[in-house]
Amino acid sequence: MTWDMRGYLDILDKKGELAVIKKKVSTKFEIAAVTSKVDGSKALLFENVRDTKFRVVSNLVGTRKRFAYAVGSTEDKIHTKVISAIKHASKPKLIPKAKFMENQSRDLFTLPIITHFEKEPGPFITSSIIYTKNQEMGTQNSSFNRLLRIDEKHFSIRMVEGRHLHRTFVHAKEHGEDLKVAISIGVHPAISIAGAYQADWGKDELEIANELLDKKLTLSKLPYSQMSVPSESEIIIEGKILQDKTHKEWMVEMLRTYDFKREQPVFELERIYFRDNPIFHDILAGFGEHQLLMGMPIEAKINKELKHVLPQTKNVVLTEGGCKWLHAVIQISKKHESDPKKAIDATFAAHRSLKNVVVVDDDIDPSDPVAVEYAMATRFQADTDLVIIPKVRGSSLDPSSDQKNLLTTKMGVDATKSFSKRSEGFEIAKIPGADKLSLKNYIK
Numbered sequence: 001m002t003w004d005m006r007g008y009l010d011i012l013d014k015k016g017e018l019a020v021i022k023k024k025v026s027t028k029f030e031i032a033a034v035t036s037k038v039d040g041s042k043a044l045l046f047e048n049v050r051d052t053k054f055r056v057v058s059n060l061v062g063t064r065k066r067f068a069y070a071v072g073s074t075e076d077k078i079h080t081k082v083i084s085a086i087k088h089a090s091k092p093k094l095i096p097k098a099k100f101m102e103n104q105s106r107d108l109f110t111l112p113i114i115t116h117f118e119k120e121p122g123p124f125i126t127s128s129i130i131y132t133k134n135q136e137m138g139t140q141n142s143s144f145n146r147l148l149r150i151d152e153k154h155f156s157i158r159m160v161e162g163r164h165l166h167r168t169f170v171h172a173k174e175h176g177e178d179l180k181v182a183i184s185i186g187v188h189p190a191i192s193i194a195g196a197y198q199a200d201w202g203k204d205e206l207e208i209a210n211e212l213l214d215k216k217l218t219l220s221k222l223p224y225s226q227m228s229v230p231s232e233s234e235i236i237i238e239g240k241i242l243q244d245k246t247h248k249e250w251m252v253e254m255l256r257t258y259d260f261k262r263e264q265p266v267f268e269l270e271r272i273y274f275r276d277n278p279i280f281h282d283i284l285a286g287f288g289e290h291q292l293l294m295g296m297p298i299e300a301k302i303n304k305e306l307k308h309v310l311p312q313t314k315n316v317v318l319t320e321g322g323c324k325w326l327h328a329v330i331q332i333s334k335k336h337e338s339d340p341k342k343a344i345d346a347t348f349a350a351h352r353s354l355k356n357v358v359v360v361d362d363d364i365d366p367s368d369p370v371a372v373e374y375a376m377a378t379r380f381q382a383d384t385d386l387v388i389i390p391k392v393r394g395s396s397l398d399p400s401s402d403q404k405n406l407l408t409t410k411m412g413v414d415a416t417k418s419f420s421k422r423s424e425g426f427e428i429a430k431i432p433g434a435d436k437l438s439l440k441n442y443i444k
């Protein structure tokens with residue numbers, strides 16, 4: 001058993017969760033098109049990619065089931081596992097020898113970077129985790145940032161203002177320096193999950209990954225950037241983010257819509273390292289793997305923070321319709337009339353990008369959109385149970401918002417039973433014996 005992406009692919013293969021594609025495929029649209037068709041189904045390994053020796057994987061963590069395999073858990077215990085890893089985060093071991101040192105290149109065209117969507121400006125690396133030093137705290141930071149290839153030495157790099165990579169970049173710029181970084185592509189998905197989690201300032205997400213991997217993660221220090229990166233990564237890139245250059249880019253985001261054209265910082269290549277028989281990982285923006293990777297760690301975070309404020313919180317779901325980013329359903333065992341409003345406030349506080357929160361009782365399945373709408377239809381009155389928070393900081397992604405100033409209007413819906421109404425009015429009527437009855441005994 002290895003604790004890298006190859007070990008995870010072996011597990012998927014054994015569980016019948018991996019489809020191997022031998023047909024020759026193009027990095028331009030074709031890999032993206034096949035991946036979009038299997039969304040919500042199997043992981044894909046493309047073995048024969050035109051003009052490259054690299055193989056390509058996609059849809060790695062594209063279902064909750066595979067997400068559970070990635071964190072060594074079961075679907076119902078994902079939040080508990082992630083919350084525990086955050087709590088017990090521990091330092092990975094440093095080893096001198098790294099598998100990715102087997103090969104080197106100084107040309108970004110070595111990599112099979114995928115062109116995904118019709119109107120994007122070029123090929124994007126979408127599974128890239130960036131490692132940099134937090135200068136204030138002296139720790140290392142990991143974050144997902146997508147990279148648009150400009151030429152053989154440069155990427156433009158999408159940074160969300162105020163997030164940790166952006167803060168370290170601004171710090172470097174203010175000190176008249178470029179920011180040295182390392183980038184990994186093709187790691188065990190537990191590392192990607194930790195990288196997608198927004199840990200507190202100064203906390204190293206790789207320590208969470210180490211815990212998710214039962215303390216088996218090893219890191220190796222790089223010669224140029226001095227970053228410690230997963231030793232068993234398929235590909236590592238080193239370089240610097242230039243303090244004084246920008247490039248216009250726009251890409252498809254989690255909402256599967258085109259972002260507006262942004263001037264983004266430019267990365268300059270120092271060196272690429274990669275393993276023998278390397279595998280490149282591509283994540284199709286706006287599809288299952290992307291939304292699960294970004295959304296599930298946030299779900300766990302909201303769950304953890306809500307339970308502090310409101311121990312009667314039962315479950316938290318970021319909905320698929322809300323792209324696992326903008327809409328949440330919170331299930332509570334309501335004890336006081338004020339509980340739902342408390343839940344709404346705490347949920348918005350835990351995830352700044354959120355736009356819509358619906359609170360339901362514990363007899364409503366928060367992952368079932370029909371059940372949630374039923375709760376709204378039967379337990380919600382817009383004049384008393386609706387919370388509107390106008391023009392506050394929201395997600396940079398939502399095209400209906402004021403995207404330049406990052407302002408949006410948020411909505412909280414209390415769809416729980418009111419204590420001041422007759423309780424049978426909310427009781428979902430049962431038919432004695434219906435639960436256990438088998439129709440096979442009646443209809444042949």
Ligand SMILES: C/C(=C\C(=O)O)CCOP(=O)(O)O
Nearest residue numbers: 160253254353394395396397
């Ligand atoms: C660029 C982002 C997500 C993605 O499409 O992968 C992050 C957006 O973060 P906000 O804080 O919601 O702007």
